[in-house]
Amino acid sequence: MALVVAGLAVGVAALVAILTIVLSFQKGIDKKLDTYGFNIVIYPASSNLSLSYGGMTISGVDTYEVKSLLMADLATIKRSHSADSVAALSPKLLQVVDSKDKKALLVGSDFNQEFLIKKWWRLNGSRPTRPDELVLGQDAAKNLQVKAGDTLKLSGKDFKVAAVLQPTGSQDDSLIFGDLREVQSLYKRGGELSLIEISAKSTADIDAVVKDLKKALPQAAVSSIKQAVQYREKAVGSLARFGLAITAVIMLISGLIVFTTMTSSVRDRKREIGIFRAIGYRQSVVARIILTETLILSLIGGAIGYAAGFGIVFMLPAFLKKFEFSVGLNVPVLILSIVLAVAVGLVASLVPALRAANMDPADALKSL
């Protein structure tokens, strides 16, 4: 009987471990989606260059030869049907700059909108209040060897480093953020924009907003961050399918263990079952006794498997831990574990239970 519990526990443990990992990856993706802050990006429709920004590959952001978006496009967006669905609108101009003989990417942006979108930004220093103030990503500051309060010369002009970002884990760490109009005028790119980030009020609105903006800005490409995330989801989906296939095989083996154990148990208890039948237990009652026994063992197996599954996740190599596994009582997974253990247990012991029920009492009790 311990074999029944162990067999089911192993199967359920595998399922719980795999589910926990997959759900954690999924959660990680959702979190990533949230931390992008924006969920729609508009950029020029064609270009020879491509740029990876915010985890997406954006073609058409030509940082040297701008034929790109214009400030006027902002007004177009604000007039569009989707204006009400927009929570924040952050125009950006990207410019490669040289400073201290090092190349860096300067992002001209509207700080008010930027801070609105990137609520998770934590500053070492203060928020820029003047056009000649900058915010540097952690890596950019390290690379250029500056800290909050220092001065940084860009294209011959002195800028004050108002703040350095605390590590964000995103591309922002390697960027220099400056005032949009200041960057536009310094690099003689007045009115130009490289891209516009939009934060929709609700993720449910994204598709509608994208569709509408594509119509409003035919010269631009409008892309939803969802597309980038879909790739990750696809990868997690493959992992989930692979994991579930393994779990299915393990559960099949668990089922076979239950089947053989219950079959041998029924054989060993031939006399006992014979007594039950002789004293007037119906076949259905005998089958129910065997199935109830399996049910109890399956419940125990499922519960142990659930706990063991989390144990496995805890023991995973440290590099996987960065996904912040949501280890704890997960009711749907618990219910699934128990239901699966019970289902496999009951299906596997159906044949032994029927054998027991059909046992001839006279044959079972050799003495009669």
Add this chain to the structure above:
Amino acid sequence: MSLVVVNDLSKYFGNDGDTQVHALEHVSFEIANGEYLAIMGPSGSGKSTLLAILGAMSPPSSGTLVIDQIDVYALSQEKRADFRREYLGFVFQQLQLIPYLTAVENVMLPLVVTNHKNKRELAATTLERVGLGDKLNRLPSEMSGGEQSRVAIARAVVNNPPILLADEPVGSLDSKTGEEVLGLFKQLHSEGQTIIMVTHNPESIRDAERLVQLKDGRIVADLMTKDVIPATKFL
């Protein structure tokens, strides 16, 4: 009217031909309500086969068994299980107590599938009737052979069945314990219980009223024991 009517029962094992074993052949007899009947015969005489048929557990090859005007083998398997529960109490040769259940739980077994209220109380009362009121919670392994026999008898009668079937009830007991068990059967019979006992031990039929003797699957004698008790010593 007879409680049990055995009419022309035959039971064959195996296929037709030379390999077929004729365990019972054209056996007929009747048992009155409250009668204490012993079925005797040497090994292979067909007495265990007859008891299995009387116990509604093994359909005959031909013939009928009518108990309380019910044609037992015309019933479906499930109905026959209900019939066994309602009409029959079994005392098996090896007692067949469930080793992991206490005395009272063993006695409760036939009640589990009934609508009886206070199942435990009824089982306890029955155990008191057989003199084990102080050993309700003992496991079979913690009891003597005689006590285990009493538990087996209590389990057989807890449902108050019209017929008590016993298969060599003292076969594996020492003479003193055997006496006790036979005394218990006598007591139950005096309370109106119909008893059918299969044995090959002449000593066991002492209290029976009637003796049916089998040989080679046929009845060779159907006697009142008061007439034949002295003679049985030579069986």
